[in-house]
Amino acid sequence: MELPTVSGQELALWRDRAKQDAIAAGVSPDEVDWLLEEVADLDKLSLRLESFKERSQIPLKQPLSVLTELWQQRLQDRMPVQYLAGVAPWRHFSLKVATGVLIPRPETELLVDLAVRAIQASPTPDLASGYWVDLGTGSGAIALGLVEALPNATIYATDTSAEALAIARQNAIALGFGERIKFCQGSWWSPLEALKGRVSGMVSNPPYIPTSEIARLQPEVARHEPLLALDGGSDGLDCIRHLVETAPDYLCPGGIWLIEMMAGQAKQVVQLLQKRGCYDKIQIFCDLANIERFALAYRC
Numbered sequence: 001m002e003l004p005t006v007s008g009q010e011l012a013l014w015r016d017r018a019k020q021d022a023i024a025a026g027v028s029p030d031e032v033d034w035l036l037e038e039v040a041d042l043d044k045l046s047l048r049l050e051s052f053k054e055r056s057q058i059p060l061k062q063p064l065s066v067l068t069e070l071w072q073q074r075l076q077d078r079m080p081v082q083y084l085a086g087v088a089p090w091r092h093f094s095l096k097v098a099t100g101v102l103i104p105r106p107e108t109e110l111l112v113d114l115a116v117r118a119i120q121a122s123p124t125p126d127l128a129s130g131y132w133v134d135l136g137t138g139s140g141a142i143a144l145g146l147v148e149a150l151p152n153a154t155i156y157a158t159d160t161s162a163e164a165l166a167i168a169r170q171n172a173i174a175l176g177f178g179e180r181i182k183f184c185q186g187s188w189w190s191p192l193e194a195l196k197g198r199v200s201g202m203v204s205n206p207p208y209i210p211t212s213e214i215a216r217l218q219p220e221v222a223r224h225e226p227l228l229a230l231d232g233g234s235d236g237l238d239c240i241r242h243l244v245e246t247a248p249d250y251l252c253p254g255g256i257w258l259i260e261m262m263a264g265q266a267k268q269v270v271q272l273l274q275k276r277g278c279y280d281k282i283q284i285f286c287d288l289a290n291i292e293r294f295a296l297a298y299r300c
């Protein structure tokens with residue numbers, strides 16, 4: 001199907017107006033350019049230098065009238081721009097997203113690097129080539145990071161959300177990893193009974209926001225991201241507690257347990273791991289904003 005087109009001049013006028021409206025609504029005007037990169041396939045340089053203005057025809061994935069409606073949704077409904085564009089950048093992937101999945105966050109990218117470092121730091125042989133699981137896969141981001149970083153591993157990804165799994169599967173196929181990630185619907189480990197005692201590593205970014213705090217999050221998150229991806233119960237630790245409790249049945253000796261958590265949860269997560277009595281070398285890592293964000297442990 002032929003794409004709609006617009007002249008560079010017309011698009012420049014639309015962009016200026018959209019940026020002014022963004023500023024008036026307290027939204028970063030840079031998001032306009034991010035949206036244009038996605039829907040008009042313009043690169044950062046041509047947007048910064050405004051060289052696109054000279055072009056007589058710029059193909060758009062959506063007509064300008066639809067873009068205007070989308071931008072109004074961004075400003076009035078506080079719909080995140082990634083949902084409007086239908087994609088989110090994560091590591092060097094461009095992942096499909098929709099309102100049924102959490103928008104993968106930049107800090108979560110570090111989980112993949114931490115998993116690789118944990119393997120390198122471990123005396124247990126063959127951890128890089130065994131079974132790895134991403135529990136609560138959402139868009140499939142972590143599973144995709146792992147499959148690329150661990151070329152000899154077999155990756156399983158679970159989620160209770162059928163909508164999330166459908167998107168994760170599409171992302172895996174689009175990136176050429178459809179054969180290497182096995183997606184299973186179900187709660188945490190429950191679809192993976194057959195892997196008991198054999199898993200080299202578990203990575204998860206579970207829901208960890210205390211229920212009472214969700215309504216106070218930015219409207220972009222509270223109104224539009226799936227509650228199932230956010231709500232960690234009364235103290236935010238329900239899912240993490242479950243993963244501490246259940247993982248020892250599935251991890252091989254020396255296997256890696258690695259999660260993302262919220263600021264302020266590190267001390268309690270360390271206590272939970274210690275109390276379980278099946279983990280050693282428990283460590284906390286910070287994200288790029290220096291927030292204690294990740295907990296790592298090895299199955300004894």
Ligand SMILES: C[S@@+](CC[C@H](N)C(=O)[O-])C[C@H]1O[C@@H](n2cnc3c(N)ncnc32)[C@H](O)[C@@H]1O
Nearest residue numbers: 104136137138159160161187188205206207229
């Ligand atoms: C914070 S999101 C993380 C999504 C993705 N891994 C990421 O980092 O962008 C948590 C995910 O856990 C899933 N989830 C919630 N409860 C679950 C459960 N009982 N079993 C498996 N997945 C669950 C949600 O559907 C959501 O996709």
